[in-house]
Amino acid sequence: EKFREGLTKTRDSFAGKVNDLVSRYRKVDEEFFEELEEILIGADVGVTTVMNLIDELKMEVKRRNIQDTEEVRSVISEKLVEIYQGDQEESNTALNIQTERLNVVLFVGVNGVGKTTTIGKLAHKLKGEGKSVLLAAGDTFRAGAIEQLEVWGERVGVDVIKQSEGSDPAAVMYDAVQAAKARKVDVLLCDTAGRLQNKVNLMKELEKVKRVIEKEIPGAPHEVLLVLDATTGQNAMTQAKQFSQTTDVSGIVLTKLDGTAKGGIVLAIRNELSIPVKLVGLGEKMDDLQQFDAEQYVYGLFY
Ligand code: GDP
Numbered sequence: 001e002k003f004r005e006g007l008t009k010t011r012d013s014f015a016g017k018v019n020d021l022v023s024r025y026r027k028v029d030e031e032f033f034e035e036l037e038e039i040l041i042g043a044d045v046g047v048t049t050v051m052n053l054i055d056e057l058k059m060e061v062k063r064r065n066i067q068d069t070e071e072v073r074s075v076i077s078e079k080l081v082e083i084y085q086g087d088q089e090e091s092n093t094a095l096n097i098q099t100e101r102l103n104v105v106l107f108v109g110v111n112g113v114g115k116t117t118t119i120g121k122l123a124h125k126l127k128g129e130g131k132s133v134l135l136a137a138g139d140t141f142r143a144g145a146i147e148q149l150e151v152w153g154e155r156v157g158v159d160v161i162k163q164s165e166g167s168d169p170a171a172v173m174y175d176a177v178q179a180a181k182a183r184k185v186d187v188l189l190c191d192t193a194g195r196l197q198n199k200v201n202l203m204k205e206l207e208k209v210k211r212v213i214e215k216e217i218p219g220a221p222h223e224v225l226l227v228l229d230a231t232t233g234q235n236a237m238t239q240a241k242q243f244s245q246t247t248d249v250s251g252i253v254l255t256k257l258d259g260t261a262k263g264g265i266v267l268a269i270r271n272e273l274s275i276p277v278k279l280v281g282l283g284e285k286m287d288d289l290q291q292f293d294a295e296q297y298v299y300g301l302f303y
Contacts, residue, residue, distance in 0.1 A: 002290055003300035006282025010263030014043040015302050018076065022069045028061055032069065036076075043261070044233045046268030053079055077302050083271055084294030093278045093292045096222045096250070097126075102180055103187045104213055104220040108206055108247060109227035110239055111142055111194040114255035114281055118227055119189050120152030121281070121289035127156060131186040136176030137162035138169045138209060141193040149191055155286065169193060170208045177216040190221070203246045210247070225278065227253045228269070231260040240273055255281030258288070266297065 004011070017039045025032045033054055040050040060066075060075050085091040097103045105122075109115050116139075123133045135153050137160055139145035146162050153160040161176040173190060180188040190213070192206055213220050226249045228236040236254075243249055252273075257263055257280050266277050277292045 002282060002288075003293070003296045006258040006280070006288065006290075007263055007297070007300050009258065009261040010043065011301050013261035014039065014264065017042075018073065018302075022073050025069045027067060028069055028072055032072075033058065040264060043264035044268060045264035046234075046237070046272060049083065049268050049271040052271070053083065073302070077298050080267065080298045080301075081294050083267060084298060091276070091294065093251075093276055095278060095291075097131075097187060098222075099186075102185065102217060102220070103222050104177070104180075104190065104217060105187065105223040105225060106190045106192065106210065106213065106221040107225050107227060107253075108192050108243055108249070109194050109253075110196050113194070113227045113229040113232075113239075114253075115139075115191060115194060115227045116145065116148050116152060117284065118225075118253050118255060118279070118281060118289065119149065119191055120156055121286055122279070123152070123158050123189055124156045124286045125289060126187050127158065132183070133158045133187050133189060134176065134180050134183065134185045135160045136173055136188060136190040138172050138176075138191045139193045140165055140167050140169050140172060141195055145191070145193075169205055170212045173209050173212045174216065177213060181216075199242070206247055223250050223278075224248055225251050225253050226275070227255060230254050230257045230263065230265050233260075233262055233265055236265060237268060237272070240269060240275070244273060244275060249275055251276050251278035253277075253279040253281065254292075258282045263301070266292075 021035055037050055037054050056079055066072060107115050107119055126133050135149055135158055137146045137149045150160050161179050163172050176188060192209060195202055224247060226243050228240060252275050254266055254277050269277060280290050280292050282288045
């Protein structure tokens with residue numbers, strides 16, 4: 001239900017256009033596929049992915065000897081689900097959070113994508129599952145970032161480990177890990193800086209933060225989640241490529257899906273980057289964060 005609500009814009013635009021196409025064409029011909037291609041590209045599915053999808057659709061239509069456009073619609077959703085699910089590893093969208101250990105989740109991504117909000121929402125979700133959570137204010141660079149995380153901490157009812165603005169993020173992380181160990185919390189969620197002005201410095205900073213965590217807790221961080229803003233389309237793809245080149249990103253959080261008609265970006269990311277989309281943001285409220293599920297997503301779009 002949450003998926004359906006959050007995807008209203010994409011559904012109205014993308015699925016609406018597909019439905020319109022299906023009703024206008026009786027027969028499945030080359031022109032039909034050309035129009036379908038345009039609709040998919042318009043939904044930010046990504047050119048490479050669209051080409052593959054159209055090829056597969058054509059083969060399937062031939063194989064099953066499908067003539068009727070209505071029937072093609074269900075093949076489209078089947079194929080979309082297949083692509084979304086990817087291989088075994090990618091289809092596992094559950095966070096690597098286990099009992100009986102301190103789990104560390106590191107959040108990376110550029111300013112404004114919804115990192116802080118996602119940390120707040122995830123803290124709320126985990127608390128709801130009975131887990132104890134601590135937040136680390138690792139963005140010591142952006143003015144107001146620490147306060148913003150504290151606001152979420154209060155809202156959700158979890159503590160924030162912080163230092164003053166401008167302090168060394170690696171030192172904040174060290175403190176946070178010690179506090180998490182001493183308090184025996186289940187999950188430590190770590191914010192990081194997202195300034196884009198100096199990418200090399202930012203990447204170095206993230207590496208240092210990661211090293212501190214690794215040194216204090218063998219096997220950690222257990223997740224490195226890259227947060228991307230779905231409304232920025234191909235920009236999000238570029239960011240994903242940049243971050244994944246320098247950091248071992250274990251999963252993607254795609255935010256603001258509710259604010260875009262171009263929800264096809266999920267498909268492009270999955271298909272072109274081989275990094276699973278693990279969580280999606282479907283609104284600004286505490287409850288508007290969902291574990292990604294390919295079938296729910298595709299069927300939420302079409303039905
Ligand atoms: P940060 O700079 O990456 O920490 O980004 P913030 O967490 O401050 O988020 C930037 C803005 O995006 C805020 O106004 C959030 O309320 C908004 N936002 C974050 N996630 C979502 C989402 O899933 N949907 C919508 N509609 N807005 C979101």
